[in-house]
Amino acid sequence: MKILLATSEATPFAKTGGLADVCGALPAELRRLGAEIIVVMPSYRQVFDAGVEIHPTDIRFDIPIGGKIVDGRLLMATLPDSSVPVYFVDQPEYYDRGELYSENGQDYEDNAERFIYFSRAVLEAIRGLNFVPDLIHCNDWQCGLIPALLKLEYRHGTGFENIASLQTIHNMAYQGSFWHWDMLLTGLDWRHFNWREMEFHGRMNLLKTGLVFADAINTVSPTYAREIRETQMGCGLEGLLQHRSDVLCGIVNGVDYGCWNPKLDTHIAQNYGLANWKEGKAVCKSSLQEQLQLPQVSDVPLVGVVGRLASQKGWDLMATVMERWAGTQEVQWAVLGTGDSKFEEWLHRLAKDHPSKISATIGFSNELAHQIEAGADMFLMPSMYEPCGLNQLYSLKYGTIPIVRVTGGLADTVVDANEQSIADGTATGFAFDDYDSYALENTLHRACRTYCDSPDIWSGIVETGMRNDWSSAATAKRYLELYGEITQRIANPAFSH
Numbered sequence: 001m002k003i004l005l006a007t008s009e010a011t012p013f014a015k016t017g018g019l020a021d022v023c024g025a026l027p028a029e030l031r032r033l034g035a036e037i038i039v040v041m042p043s044y045r046q047v048f049d050a051g052v053e054i055h056p057t058d059i060r061f062d063i064p065i066g067g068k069i070v071d072g073r074l075l076m077a078t079l080p081d082s083s084v085p086v087y088f089v090d091q092p093e094y095y096d097r098g099e100l101y102s103e104n105g106q107d108y109e110d111n112a113e114r115f116i117y118f119s120r121a122v123l124e125a126i127r128g129l130n131f132v133p134d135l136i137h138c139n140d141w142q143c144g145l146i147p148a149l150l151k152l153e154y155r156h157g158t159g160f161e162n163i164a165s166l167q168t169i170h171n172m173a174y175q176g177s178f179w180h181w182d183m184l185l186t187g188l189d190w191r192h193f194n195w196r197e198m199e200f201h202g203r204m205n206l207l208k209t210g211l212v213f214a215d216a217i218n219t220v221s222p223t224y225a226r227e228i229r230e231t232q233m234g235c236g237l238e239g240l241l242q243h244r245s246d247v248l249c250g251i252v253n254g255v256d257y258g259c260w261n262p263k264l265d266t267h268i269a270q271n272y273g274l275a276n277w278k279e280g281k282a283v284c285k286s287s288l289q290e291q292l293q294l295p296q297v298s299d300v301p302l303v304g305v306v307g308r309l310a311s312q313k314g315w316d317l318m319a320t321v322m323e324r325w326a327g328t329q330e331v332q333w334a335v336l337g338t339g340d341s342k343f344e345e346w347l348h349r350l351a352k353d354h355p356s357k358i359s360a361t362i363g364f365s366n367e368l369a370h371q372i373e374a375g376a377d378m379f380l381m382p383s384m385y386e387p388c389g390l391n392q393l394y395s396l397k398y399g400t401i402p403i404v405r406v407t408g409g410l411a412d413t414v415v416d417a418n419e420q421s422i423a424d425g426t427a428t429g430f431a432f433d434d435y436d437s438y439a440l441e442n443t444l445h446r447a448c449r450t451y452c453d454s455p456d457i458w459s460g461i462v463e464t465g466m467r468n469d470w471s472s473a474a475t476a477k478r479y480l481e482l483y484g485e486i487t488q489r490i491a492n493p494a495f496s497h
């Protein structure tokens, strides 16, 4: 099986969220399973700081974009600890910038042009590299034009006839919606600007385009796959997803246990595993408290939170509960995040007012994210919606009990500690349903009571979670099966339904 994975980010080269973790880990696992795979992503400024050698290639292309022809070339590296080639679309005017998509809260004005260019460049890379994949795996709106270009333009050309496409949705809320005149940049005929294809509420919508033209669609957990068809979590596209439900499935993201594993983690104060997690976590907790200037007490629960400061992640619930608890409960908070300035300001103030209970680090720090995973006793993710979520999976591995809202991937990966699940040894966390600060507060109370009053039950939950296997190896196996199903269906259209 020959696969081209197209993505707008991948660790260790460029990351703003979980998409990068998945696209950095999945290809190596697919390679181990025997797939011949290459990754194509933009050559952002950040990729040169990843500590991986990047070479030029002699592959160049001229891409029509609107009325102009924009040249570019491919650079190349190898995904660390693997033999997977990564090709970077090099076009400094588009990608040599401070950030990936936005600066100071403002999206780059030419994002449509940047990713339309990228989409065409991915297809030109196939020509230049003479690597004809069986399937192009497209991720998120940034790659949404690829299935359309493939179907409407490239499949008519030699070599492209049998290439299938898969569109993966990592988050329905980010759709790449642009004003209608950006259609001109795509090079596609205006007749595709209609409600059945690329148009959505008068605008050009690149995620919708991918969902319409891809041969199959998946998202990153079975529950989210259902939610986006049946509820407003489809962000207006639930009808289309319902229409395509025969080719839509959910596959839970896998974890790269080479990076996220307390036994191997080079960022944390002490390595530990299932056999010695109590000692290991005690050292990591104390070191984290010292670093964040929180009192170094061992028996006060320490709650960790790492994530984008976006409404999606449930910050308004956390704001309410943290304000309420700061003055009343013996609980410490270690928060790391960046994003919405409203939440940044609120966190600053809260940490300033309650320095002995709340530490808030505004910014992006991979190292601190690892240290919080290792040093906290519990990890909070009260998301409004969560396509998959990775931090709860890291938390399970680090013996840091996740407290989650029952939605999307959180529902699929965390088992609430109730009487039954505690008795049968399947509990891995604490979960609540209603998007409501009291529901969160009750669940936090439940967790804190278990932590303080029932250490044996707590240990049982920790150890069940640490034994869970959410490795990217299992995810890769599922993707390989899916690629096989899609390519077979394309090859034998008579058998498809």
Ligand code: ADP
Residues within 6 Å of the ligand: 016, 017, 018, 019, 021, 306, 307, 308, 336, 337, 338, 363, 364, 365, 366, 369, 388, 389, 390, 391, 392
């Ligand atoms: P999403 O992709 O919606 O942002 P996920 O839970 O799937 O959420 O993945 C988030 C990833 O980004 C995790 O690896 C998490 O540790 C990381 N991350 C998010 N915010 C920060 C931050 N401020 N500093 C370091 N890592 C972060």
